[in-house]
Amino acid sequence: MKHIEIAKTVAQVRALVKQARTQGKRIGLVPTMGALHAGHVSLMEAAAKQTDFVVVSIFVNPTQFGPNEDFTKYPRTLDADVDVCQKAGVDVVFAPSAEEMYPSQQLAWVNVERLTDVLCGASRPGHFRGVTTVCTKLFNIVLPDIAFFGQKDAQQAIIIKRMVADLNMPLEIVVCPIVREPSGLAMSSRNKYLSDQQKQDAAAIYASLQKAGQMIKSGRRDAKTILAAMNQILQRTEAIQTEYIHIVDAAALTDVQVLKGQILIAIAAKIGSTRLIDNILIDVDV
Numbered sequence: 058m059k060h061i062e063i064a065k066t067v068a069q070v071r072a073l074v075k076q077a078r079t080q081g082k083r084i085g086l087v088p089t090m091g092a093l094h095a096g097h098v099s100l101m102e103a104a105a106k107q108t109d110f111v112v113v114s115i116f117v118n119p120t121q122f123g124p125n126e127d128f129t130k131y132p133r134t135l136d137a138d139v140d141v142c143q144k145a146g147v148d149v150v151f152a153p154s155a156e157e158m159y160p161s162q163q164l165a166w167v168n169v170e171r172l173t174d175v176l177c178g179a180s181r182p183g184h185f186r187g188v189t190t191v192c193t194k195l196f197n198i199v200l201p202d203i204a205f206f207g208q209k210d211a212q213q214a215i216i217i218k219r220m221v222a223d224l225n226m227p228l229e230i231v232v233c234p235i236v237r238e239p240s241g242l243a244m245s246s247r248n249k250y251l252s253d254q255q256k257q258d259a260a261a262i263y264a265s266l267q268k269a270g271q272m273i274k275s276g277r278r279d280a281k282t283i284l285a286a287m288n289q290i291l292q293r294t295e296a297i298q299t300e301y302i303h304i305v306d307a308a309a310l311t312d313v314q315v316l317k318g319q320i321l322i323a324i325a326a327k328i329g330s331t332r333l334i335d336n337i338l339i340d341v342d343v
């Protein structure tokens with residue numbers, strides 16, 4: 058197996074990337090919070106295909122968690138994660154401490170307006186400011202040619218793309234499809250919190266998205282009817298508490314009444330105390 062480097066400091070990862078660059082290599086970055094699963098691996102594989110030197114960052118970023126969220130209990134499995142990265146052919150794991158990333162009080166923040174106020178942003182104030190700030194820091198540290206994100210976090214991917222475009226950041230963003238369990242449940246590090254029963258219950262989330270997909274395929278265009286059918290499926294599973302379901306324009310993230318163009322159907326729901334998100338992206342031919 059290929060040798061993998063583990064960088065704990067900004068200086069270390071910068072030196073490794075610099076060396077790769079002098080060899081003419083193109084750099085790929087996969088930002089993660091660890092507890093790696095097949096969804097993360099799909100990003101690493103895309104990175105290995107499209108670039109020559111893959112850096113995976115593993116950092117549970119404190120600034121994107123709210124005060125009552127799961128920052129302290131978020132799964133941290135660095136040794137297993139390094140094995141996953143090595144098997145996937147990753148060159149460097151960048152696993153900094155919080156002190157390394159935030160050595161002093163952070164006074165400079167990156168904020169994307171409007172797109173961050175809706176969907177998950179409505180119930181997680183400050184979350185996306187933490188995400189855009191840490192991604193900017195990671196982009197400035199690693200200087201990747203391409204950074205890879207998952208469609209699983211659809212709003213995040215849209216916000217990051219907009220940030221890169223609006224601020225002329227010199228990299229490309231590639232968004233990879235959602236990897237699912239056989240039940241349809243989108244893979245997530247937070248699935249580790251779920252019991253087997255809860256995992257079964259959680260499959261209703263994707264079932265409701267599939268129902269929406271079928272309705273659109275068969276010609277339905279009114280959001281209200283589609284949302285009602287989705288709600289019906291979700292309500293059948295008592296364990297699911299829906300936080301939101303929205304059908305939005307995939308670029309502006311504004312609600313649509315009559316479906317046309319590229320739309321995103323996004324759900325956030327709680328099972329017990331675990332918050333899950335899922336979505337589908339559909340090109341609606343008018």
Ligand code: AMP
Nearest residue numbers: 089090091096206207209210235236244
């Ligand atoms: P996280 O570690 O949860 O912050 O996720 C790191 C990256 O992996 C993000 O860009 C996610 O969108 C992506 N990701 C997480 N789960 C999946 C999945 N099931 N399929 C594809 N990408 C995913």
